[in-house]
Amino acid sequence: MPETCASAFAQEAPAEKAGWFTLDAGALALIGVAIAVVIAGFGSAIGIGIAANMSIGAMHEHPDLFPQFLLLSALPGTQGIYGFVAGFLIILWTGLLNDPAQLASLTPVQGWQFLFAGIPVGLAGLVSGIHQGKVCASGVALVVKDKSNVAKAMTLAAFVEFYAILGLLASVLVLLSIR
Numbered sequence: 001m002p003e004t005c006a007s008a009f010a011q012e013a014p015a016e017k018a019g020w021f022t023l024d025a026g027a028l029a030l031i032g033v034a035i036a037v038v039i040a041g042f043g044s045a046i047g048i049g050i051a052a053n054m055s056i057g058a059m060h061e062h063p064d065l066f067p068q069f070l071l072l073s074a075l076p077g078t079q080g081i082y083g084f085v086a087g088f089l090i091i092l093w094t095g096l097l098n099d100p101a102q103l104a105s106l107t108p109v110q111g112w113q114f115l116f117a118g119i120p121v122g123l124a125g126l127v128s129g130i131h132q133g134k135v136c137a138s139g140v141a142l143v144v145k146d147k148s149n150v151a152k153a154m155t156l157a158a159f160v161e162f163y164a165i166l167g168l169l170a171s172v173l174v175l176l177s178i179r
Contacts, residue, residue, distance in 0.1 A: 023108075023111070025107055026096070026111065028108070028115045029094045030096075032115035032117050032119075033087040033090045033091055034087075036086040036090065036117075036121050036171065037118075038122070040084075040124075040126060040129065041083055042126055043127065043129025044077045044081075046129060046133060047079065047131075047133025047134075048133060050134055051133045051139075052073040058140050061144075065143060065144070072139045072140050072150070072153060072154070076132040076133040078161060079128055079129035079132070082165070082168040086121040086122075086171040089171075093114070093178065094106060094114060113174065114178065120171045121171040123167065124167020127163075135153075135156055135157045135159075136153070138153075139157060140153075
C-alpha cells in the first residue's frame with residue numbers, strides 16, 4: 001500500500017489551463033487589428049452621423065448647398081481609414097496574409113506589442129471622429145448662413161483631424177519598434 005500511495009504522488013499533476021494573458025501571439029496581434037479598425041471606425045460612424053444629421057436638416061431649406069454638406073459630413077470618415085491602414089499594417093507585419101510561418105514564430109511579447117500598436121489609432125480615431133463630427137455639424141450651420149464659409153469650417157475641422165493623424169503616427173512608430 002505505501003508503494004501505491006507513493007506511485008500516485010509521483011505521477012505528474014495535470015497541467016493547469018493557461019490564463020487569458022497567455023493568448024497566442026497571433027491572436028493578440030489580431031486583437032490589435034480589431035482595436036485599430038473597429039474603435040476608429042466607431043468614431044467615424046458616430047462623427048459622420050452627427051454631421052450628416054445636421055446636413056440633412058439644413059438641406060431641407062438649402063438643397064443647393066449639398067456639395068458643401070457632403071464634404072463636411074464625409075470628413076469624420078477619415079479616422080476609420082486611419083484605423084484600417086494601421087490594422088492592415090499590423091496584418092502585414094505579422095505575416096498573416098502571406099507568411100503563416102512568420103505568424104507562428106511571433107513571441108508573446110511581440111503579440112502584445114502588436115496589440116498595443118492598435119490602441120493609439122483606435123482611441124485617437126474614436127475621440128477625434130466624434131468631436132470632428134460635432135465641429136463639422138457646426139460648420140454646416142455656418143455654411144447655411146454664408147456658403148463662402150465652407151473653407152473656414154473645413155479649416156476648423158482639420159484641427160481635430162490632426163490628432164487622428166498623430167494617433168496613426170504613434171501606431172506606426174510602435175509597429176516600427178517591434179523586433
